[in-house]
Amino acid sequence: MNLQTYLLAKFKAALVAIGAPEDSPAPLSRSTRAGFGHYQFNGAMALSKVLKQKPRDIADKIVAAVEFTDEVEKLEVAGPGFINIHLSPAWLAKQLKQANADERLLIEAESAQTVVVDYSSPNLAKEMHVGHLRTTIIGDAVVKTLEFLGHKVLRQNHMGDWGTQFGMLITHLNDKLAADSAAETALSDLEDFYRAAKVRFDDEDGFADRARENVVKLQSGDPECIVLWKTFVDVSIKHSEEVYKKLNVSLKREHIMGESAYNDDLAPTVAELKQKGIVVEDQGAQVAFLQELADKEGNPAVYIVQKSGGGYLYATTDLAAIRYRNNVLKADRTLILTDARQALHFKQTEIVARKAGFIKPEQSYEHCPFGMMLGNDGKPFKTRTGGTVKLAELLDEAVERAAVLINKRESDLTADEREVIANKVGIGAVKYADLSKNRTTDYIFNWDTMLSFEGNTAPYLQYAYTRIQSIFRKAGVNAEALQADMQLQAEQELVLAVKLLQYVEAIKQVSSDGTPHVLCTYIYELASFFMSFYEACPILKDGIDEPTKNSRLMLAQLTAKTLKSGLELLGIETMEKM
RNA sequence: GGUUCCAUAGCUCAGCUGGAUAGAGCAACGCCCUUCUAAGGCGUGGGUCGAAGGUUCGAAUCCUUCUGGGACCGCCA
Structure with missing residues (x-):
């Protein structure tokens, strides 16, 4: 169940019914505040001019025309013509019960595509450092999300294993x-x-x-x-x-397709470009002049595919990689996760590849850029001036810090359990700190922020999960076998319920935009709503009647499943206790 | 010089195809643990969304100009 698309379809039908033009915009979004319902439809204002009617009148007509049975508790027209949609608690409860009974949380697969994802791609001449964190982690989260939605994903680790x-x-x-x-x-x-x-x-x-x-x-x-x-x-x-x-x-050896793998195809690639007249010789080099990216004076951008001495460059390799991915791997989509400095290069590469027919019109080629890692002083981390932080060392430090924190707390955990937890918490914190930021701009690398375990961090999310597991241990209830009717009474229950049903909206966005931070935001809000629910709505305490208890257990159970699923897509592990 | 990205609370960042009073976390200051794990919850303070114009019912979001910063631009990747 996708609430947004479900409601949207209803409203689109209503627009047709009131005689609005076929392609009228139909903006339907989550409401910005609690008083405005769960979703709001804002199409009435825009139609005012087209239909030559007052926006509020149009809104009234839409409300009269839209066909709901038991989904909606109330529709209200507010302000200049907003339509606030209040979903019915009983209907939401029904959806949740179905979702809880479904392995996939009622999330339908998308029509499957073959998606090549090029990520991590470290330079083998050196050790992996913090600069490789983003591409590796973001790429892996995108890959897992695409797979969850039913796509055939081909990981490509384009390692730098060749060169002078x-x-x-x-x-x-x-x-x-x-x-x-x-x-x-x-x-x-x-x-x-x-x-x-x-x-x-x-x-x-x-x-x-x-x-x-x-x-x-x-x-x-x-x-x-x-x-x-x-x-x-x-x-x-x-x-x-x-x-x-x-x-x-999830990267394995079989996903490695290093630069050297394309060596034999470089000469044929250039030959084909020459034969098609896309590149010409200039100052001894083979060059494509790109009018598409010309400056104001009309000077074309220059793109070299073969050096004057006959040597090849990364442009050649990337073009050969495109041929391989499209001809052999049959990619519908190609996602490339590198830092933003290479944006121009990939834009040029795509133009050349499309001209040459290496990329067909129906195939996509998407560069997913992100900013550089900067030091606390706002200056870039330099690789060979002693400022480099090795990735392996960062991860070890994270685990150590987590271990210190765990050992300070009183618990009945064994030494082995603590070690496992320290690992999951430490690594999770590092990954989440990075995944939760989307900016294509540079970002400040801060050791303390990255290894922080408070607030909007992975440990918070993991903690929310363990709290739920703890409830089930205490209750002695088999969570899987739980079958009860849900009743959404308290405000905290309702808010949590709607959030649970919005999981699909978050992961669809991750798959279309390659932005795992959307999923991070979603999971954090979900965990946060759960925490409020946890404080406000006792489950196992005295005086809680059986139906309420079971309903709340179901809500907790679905929250746990959703948290676990989302964290798995992000590559962050959960545990039963912490 | 050209191209391009960016500028939101003291700090780090969200803000979806324009929508109602711009949101989190950290930091600061108050409460809440004999009650399902306090890595938690509840609350307070804190913003002329870099500046100025424009588009419109409505702009942090779109357009133009300016200021400030970053990155990239013929044989590195």
């Missing part, structure tokens, strides 16, 4: 191995390894030349270089996998 820097790295690795060091040991800290290689590249006689030679050899498929490269990449991937595991992210 690997010449330097494999040369350094070669020397380390020659000095009898094991690859795992030499590469135990990628950051150190990279720094050491860079120092040698800059300072050591002959090293830079050897590195450059190795790049050429690597690109021409020299077996020795390939072995070194594979060794390096393999160890680096293992580092990433550890982070993914800690983060509770």
